[in-house]
Structure formats: structure tokens, C-alpha cells
Amino acid sequence: MTKPTLLSGIQPSGDLMIGNYIGSIKNWVKMQDTNNCLFSLVNMHAITVEQNPEDLKKRTLDIAALYLASGIDPDKSSIFIQSHVSEHAELAWILNCTAYMGELNRMTQFKDKSSTHAQNINVGLFSYPVLMAADILLYQADKVPVGADQKQHLELTRDIATRFNNRFEQPIFKVPEPFIAPTTAGSRIMSLQDPTSKMSKSDANTNNFIGLLDHPKTILKKFKKAQTDSGLEISYDTVNKAGVSNLLTIYSVISGKSIEQVVKNFEGKMYGHLKVELGELVAEYLKPIQDNFYRIRKDEAELKAILAQGAKQAKNQAQATLQKVQQAIGFVLP
Ligand code: ATP
Ligand code: LTN
Numbered sequence: 001m002t003k004p005t006l007l008s009g010i011q012p013s014g015d016l017m018i019g020n021y022i023g024s025i026k027n028w029v030k031m032q033d034t035n036n037c038l039f040s041l042v043n044m045h046a047i048t049v050e051q052n053p054e055d056l057k058k059r060t061l062d063i064a065a066l067y068l069a070s071g072i073d074p075d076k077s078s079i080f081i082q083s084h085v086s087e088h089a090e091l092a093w094i095l096n097c098t099a100y101m102g103e104l105n106r107m108t109q110f111k112d113k114s115s116t117h118a119q120n121i122n123v124g125l126f127s128y129p130v131l132m133a134a135d136i137l138l139y140q141a142d143k144v145p146v147g148a149d150q151k152q153h154l155e156l157t158r159d160i161a162t163r164f165n166n167r168f169e170q171p172i173f174k175v176p177e178p179f180i181a182p183t184t185a186g187s188r189i190m191s192l193q194d195p196t197s198k199m200s201k202s203d204a205n206t207n208n209f210i211g212l213l214d215h216p217k218t219i220l221k222k223f224k225k226a227q228t229d230s231g232l233e234i235s236y237d238t239v240n241k242a243g244v245s246n247l248l249t250i251y252s253v254i255s256g257k258s259i260e261q262v263v264k265n266f267e268g269k270m271y272g273h274l275k276v277e278l279g280e281l282v283a284e285y286l287k288p289i290q291d292n293f294y295r296i297r298k299d300e301a302e303l304k305a306i307l308a309q310g311a312k313q314a315k316n317q318a319q320a321t322l323q324k325v326q327q328a329i330g331f332v333l334p
Contacts, residue, residue, distance in 0.1 A: 004142035006031055006179075009040035009082065009135060012059040013049065014201035016066050017209035018282065019189035022253050023147030027181065029071040031145065037077035038139055038314055039067055044082050044089065045132065048125040049117050049202070061300065062293075064307055066212060069292035080310035082135065087318035091134035092127070094325060098164050099130045099156075107152060133157040137173045138318040145179040148187040149198055154178040168328050173321075183238075186253040192226040195242035210282060213290055220279035223247070224272075234266040234274055244271065251278050254285050 008028060010020055028039060041060050060081060067079055082088050104110065107129055114121045124131075132153050136144055137160075144154055158175050165171040181187040189199045191208040199209045207222055214222070228243040236259050238245045251274070252259045266274050296303065326333060 003034060003036045005038070005139055006035040006143045006145060007038045007040070007136055007139050007141040008145050009042040009045070010063060011042050011046040012056060012063050013046040013051065014203075015059065016063055016212045017199060017201045018212065018250065019147065019199035019209065020201060021070065021212055022186035022189055022250070023181075024145060025067065025070045025072070026186075026253070027145050027179075028077075031143075032073060032076045035143065038141075038310075038317075039072055039077055039079050040082050040135060040314075041080070042082045042132075042135065045128060048122065048128050049113065050120055061303060062297065064303055065293050065297040066289070068296050068303075068306070069289050074306045074310065078310040078313040079306060080314045081307055084307070084311035085138075085314050085318050087138055087315065087322045088131065088134050091138055091318075091322055091325060092131040094329065095130045095134055095137075095160055095164070096127055098160055099127070099133075103156060103159065104129060107156070109149070109153065129153045129156050130160070133160045136176050137161055138321045139314070140174040140317075140321060141176045142174060143179045144176050147189075148180055148183065151178060151180060172324055172328055184236075184249060184252070184259055186249055189250060190242065190246040192222060192243075192246075195227060195246045212286060213293065214286075216279075216283035216287075219283045219286070220276065223275045223279040223282070226275060228271045228275075232270065234263060234269060234271065236263055244274070247274055247278055251281065254281055 008024060010016070010024065016025075028037065031037060041063055043056065043060050046056060064079060064081075068074070072079060104126055110126060110128065113125055117125070133156065136157050144150075144157075146154065154176070155178075161173040161175045165173055165175070191197050191199045191203065192210070193205060193208050201209065203209055207225055210219055210222055226243060226247060228247070229241050231241065234244060234248070235241060236245050236248050248259055248262055251257075252262050255262065257265075323333065
């Protein structure tokens with residue numbers, strides 16, 4: 001029996017933080033044995049907001065090394081840079097002619113980023129979800145494991161695929177299923193200083209997130225500073241105790257204990273105890289990932305060889321779909 005195909009990606013738009021790890025990479029590692037997995041570094045998405053070229057290059061390789069350091073195994077999964085597989089851009093153009101302005105206008109990520117990057121509301125930022133649809137549909141992906149913030153983009157991908165398929169007698173694309181963990185399992189980690197908005201790696205305030213490569217002392221300091229309400233009791237209540245609930249979620253996911261167990265452990269204790277214990281837990285958890293990262297990152301030639309191999313495998317699958325699409329819409333094949 002063939003394994004289901006799974007595709008996901010992260011933008012090299014900042015240094016990875018714990019939300020990216022919990023919401024995506026941690027789950028990817030577990031899914032490698034039972035799925036045909038492709039994990040991408042979506043640098044074409046990253047340039048929808050202004051990027052310093054040197055930083056973009058460095059971060060792309062850093063994140064690739066972090067995929068490996070976290071347990072993504074290149075013998076099981078394809079790891080590749082989006083711009084190495086030109087079929088992504090080619091299919092995105094074709095899908096641009098299927099997507100509607102009205103549906104793209106409704107995307108909350110576009111609205112958020114248009115307000116944080118008001119001086120650069122470019123066409124790429126607007127059609128970002130179409131490129132994401134191309135990423136997914138090129139591989140006939142069955143599942144797309146992402147954090148909760150991407151749900152709307154996945155629904156759009158499904159709409160675009162269905163609309164495209166309906167034009168032809170035989171469906172061209174597989175309509176993918178989102179794979180999003182429940183919020184209590186970490187699909188939406190909130191900002192440490194403002195627990196009403198999501199933790200984001202490109203946040204200008206670095207106190208809002210825990211970087212995967214943060215020093216243990218920094219991790220502890222950031223958790224100690226995290227915003228909590230003025231109450232005393234440690235309990236899970238995302239409406240009235242958003243800050244504490246966010247810390248409990250991180251504790252639960254990293255320790256592997258349920259939220260109820262964690263709350264019970266902290267019965268009668270103060271917020272300060274939770275913050276210190278959480279800081280120590282996360283620092284200890286990240287230590288082997290950080291050690292692996294620094295070892296892997298030293299050998300850039302090997303890292304690039306893994307990415308070249310990943311791109312080759314990805315391209316094989318992408319070419320087949322693109323050809324099918326081109327044939328269906330009436331492009332003369334060379
Ligand atoms: P940016 O801040 O540059 O927009 P980001 O931090 O939101 O980036 P992405 O590259 O857009 O990260 O997303 C990578 C993966 O991490 C996606 O699967 C996304 O759903 C997940 N993710 C991002 N932020 C969180 C979060 N706060 N909680 C859980 N998962 C998250
Ligand atoms: N839009 C996603 C990143 C992304 C992605 C993808 C995720 C681009 N292409 C394909 C899954 C599958 C984000 O902002 N997190």
C-alpha cells in the first residue's frame with residue numbers, strides 16, 4: 001500500500017521559535033515513518049515582506065539545519081528549498097488565474113501583514129495563498145500539518161483545487177486535508193508579552209517569543225517576564241487567564257503531560273514557580289536540539305547536498321503534476 005503524501009513548509013523570515021516547533025516540526029518528526037513527507041523552506045513566500053538578502057540566505061540554511069537537528073531524517077523525508085523547484089512558481093501563475101480577488105481579500109494573514117507592512121503591500125503578499133496552494137497541490141498531498149493560523153489558507157487551497165478539478169472530466173488535483181492539532185496541544189502558541197496575539201518569529205520584540213537557539217538564561221528570563229494576570233491561582237482559562245494558559249500549554253506539550261496533570265502539579269503554587277520550572281524544562285528540552293544544530297550547521301557543504309537531493313526528489317513529483325495541468329489547460333508541451 002502506498003503511504004499518504006504529506007507536505008509542509010516554514011518561511012525563512014526569522015529565527016525559528018518555539019511556536020513553529022510545537023505547531024509544526026514536532027509533529028512532522030512523528031509522521032515521517034507512516035507518510036511520504038516533503039518539508040520545504042518557503043523562501044519565495046518569505047520575500048512577500050522585505051528581507052535582507054544575507055539574512056535570508058543564512059536563515060534558510062539555519063532552518064534547514066534545525067529541521068535536521070529536530071529529527072527530520074533526510075533518508076525518510078525530502079527537505080528542500082522552494083525556489084530550487086521552479087514548478088512552484090509555474091503552477092502558482094496558473095492558479096492565479098483560478099483564484100478570485102474577493103477570496104484573497106478575505107485572508108486574515110493578508111490583512112494582518114498589510115497593516116504591519118503598510119508601506120509594502122505588494123502583489124506577492126496578496127497572492128501568497130495561491131503560491132501556498134501550488135506548494136501543496138504539486139505533490140498531490142493528502143495531509144498538510146500546520147498550526148491553527150494556516151487553517152484559512154488550507155480551506156482556500158481546497159476551494160482552488162475543487163474549482164480547478166471541476167473544469168475537467170478527470171480530477172487533476174488531490175484535495176488535501178488540513179492536519180491541525182487542538183489548541184490545547186499547541187497549535188496556537190501565544191505571544192509571551194501579549195497573550196491575545198499569536199507568537200510569531202518575525203515579531204520585532206524578541207521578548208515575545210522563545211527562540212529555538214536561545215541561551216538557557218535568556219529562556220528563563222523571557223518566561224519570567226511573560227505577562228500573566230493579577231490573579232493567584234494557576235488554572236487553564238484562555239479567556240480570563242490567557243497568559244497563564246499559554247504557559248500551561250507550552251508546559252504540557254514539552255513535558256508530554258496533559259493540561260489537567262500540569263495544573264494539578266502546580267496546585268497551591270504561584271505564577272513565579274510555573275515560570276521558573278517552565279524555563280528550566282524548555283531549556284533542557286532544547287539543549288540536544290541546539291547541540292545537534294551547531295554540529296550540523298558547521299558542515300555547510302553536507303547541508304547543501306541534503307537540500308540538493310531533496311530538491312531532486314521533489315522536482316520529480318512536481319514535474320509530473322505540472323505536466324498534467326499544462327496538458328489539461330491547453331498549453332502546447334515542448
Ligand atoms: P512570520 O512571523 O514570519 O509570519 P510565523 O512565525 O508565523 O512567521 P511561519 O513560517 O508562517 O511562522 O509558519 C511556520 C509553521 O509554524 C506553520 O505551520 C505555522 O502554522 C506554525 N506556527 C507559526 N506560529 C505559530 C504559533 N504561534 N503557534 C503554533 N504554530 C505556529
Ligand atoms: N503559509 C505558511 C507557510 C507555507 C506552507 C506551505 C505551509 C507556505 N507553503 C505549504 C504548509 C504547506 C505559513 O505562513 N506558515
